[in-house]
Amino acid sequence: MGKTVWADCFDVPGNVCPDARLRDAAPKMAYPGGSTKGQSGWDVGLHFKSLNDLAAQVEKKFRRGEITRLAIHCHGLPGQFFPSGEKNKGQAISARSVLWFKTDLVRIGLRTDVRATIMIAGCLAGLGKSGTDLLKELSRHAWPDRKIVAFTTIGFAWGGEQMRDKGCTEPGMRDTNNISRALDRSLENRVRKLWPNLKKLPWASETSPHAKVVRNGVVLRSPPEVVRTTRKEPLWLNKELWDMREKIRKWQRGKPTTREMKKKLAAMQGAYMRRKREIEEKKKVTYQE
Numbered sequence: 001m002g003k004t005v006w007a008d009c010f011d012v013p014g015n016v017c018p019d020a021r022l023r024d025a026a027p028k029m030a031y032p033g034g035s036t037k038g039q040s041g042w043d044v045g046l047h048f049k050s051l052n053d054l055a056a057q058v059e060k061k062f063r064r065g066e067i068t069r070l071a072i073h074c075h076g077l078p079g080q081f082f083p084s085g086e087k088n089k090g091q092a093i094s095a096r097s098v099l100w101f102k103t104d105l106v107r108i109g110l111r112t113d114v115r116a117t118i119m120i121a122g123c124l125a126g127l128g129k130s131g132t133d134l135l136k137e138l139s140r141h142a143w144p145d146r147k148i149v150a151f152t153t154i155g156f157a158w159g160g161e162q163m164r165d166k167g168c169t170e171p172g173m174r175d176t177n178n179i180s181r182a183l184d185r186s187l188e189n190r191v192r193k194l195w196p197n198l199k200k201l202p203w204a205s206e207t208s209p210h211a212k213v214v215r216n217g218v219v220l221r222s223p224p225e226v227v228r229t230t231r232k233e234p235l236w237l238n239k240e241l242w243d244m245r246e247k248i249r250k251w252q253r254g255k256p257t258t259r260e261m262k263k264k265l266a267a268m269q270g271a272y273m274r275r276k277r278e279i280e281e282k283k284k285v286t287y288q289e
Contacts, residue, residue: 002068002113004031006171007046007054009074011085012122014159016045016073017168032205036196038162038170039203041069045171050091051083055107067112069119073157073173076122076150079130095133098141105142112146117206119149121173126150126212128225135214144216152223153210154178156191156201174201175208238279244272 008016020042024035031041044061048054058067075086084091093101112118118138125131126149135148155173162169176191194201202208206221213221251265280286 003043003062003066004041004069005044005046005058005062005067006042006071006121007048007057007073009072009083009085010047010049011087012073012075013157014162014169015167016047016171017164017166018045019043020045020171022170023164032203032207033198034170034172034203036161036198037164039172039205042071042171045168048083049085051093051101051104051108054083055104058108058111062111064110065113067116069117070108070112071119071121071171071173073121076120076125078124078127079134081120081122081125081134081150093134095130095137098134098137102141105138109143109146112143114145115147117147117149118143119204119206120151121155121204122151123154124152124179126210127152127179131212132214132219132222135212135219136217139214140217147206147213147215147220149206149211149213151175151204151208151210152179152212152225155204158192158195161192161195173204175204175210176201177210241272241276241279244268244275248272 004020006016006020008014022029022034022038022040022042024037029035029040032039034040046054046057046061048057054072058070072081072083075082077092080092080094082088082092093105098105109118120126126135131150131152135150139146139148154176156176157169157173159169162172164170174191174195178191191201205211206213210223211221212219212223248265248268251261251268256262256265
């Protein structure tokens with residue numbers, strides 16, 4: 001019978017239990033669901049320090065083709081992930097470096113079933129063209145025939161909330177709709193507030209809202225990209241708009257009296273508003289007057 005494996009990199013939140021079966025799971029909580037404590041459907045938990053370490057562990061613990069689903073939980077950025085830790089960026093796996101790490105990637109792949117799902121459970125690795133290229137290169141050169149999954153948004157694991165009584169944590173990562181790499185206090189508080197709601201903050205899987213899936217170089221599933229939005233910005237942050245606005249104010253202070261002057265002022269105001277809308281739409285911001 002096949003095994004499902006949740007593998008934690010050493011620098012991610014939590015400390016997955018070696019027996020990764022969810023303790024409070026009920027029949028209705030079958031994978032990809034779970035409880036607020038963790039995700040159902042995982043059998044074995046591993047910890048690794050590098051890609052080579054992960055390859056050695058799966059070779060030691062599993063037969064060829066035994067793993068039916070593997071999650072590699074590590075930090076990521078668009079188009080790359082860090083199985084040797086986020087600070088060790090020289091060991092990042094991207095579309096360009098897949099061939100460099102091919103030996104260890106293939107060692108891991110051989111322990112998975114040919115129909116297995118391999119999930120890069122980390123932030124942003126599937127985002128944009130670079131994320132798609134990463135998945136395609138993995139599927140072509142390391143993990144053929146497998147479904148390879150990465151996410152286009154920030155993933156969130158909460159070690160304290162997922163803690164089991166023996167000091168280890170339940171498996172799983174939540175699929176959020178955030179793309180900001182800086183998980184500031186306000187964003188963290190919003191995610192934690194949603195934690196009890198498994199519909200708004202589902203467990204990450206190949207079918208969750210922001211999962212991108214590729215097999216044999218073909219994109220099977222590509223979610224709509226989340227657009228980064230920002231709060232209102234003061235007008236002075238954009239020099240072009242600021243200069244246009246100051247020119248208009250100078251004309252207004254002169255109190256144009258002739259028809260031609262009023263017509264020119266109206267044209268300047270119209271050009272200003274059109275340009276402001278163009279920049280706001282492109283940058284997804286709203287400028288305060």
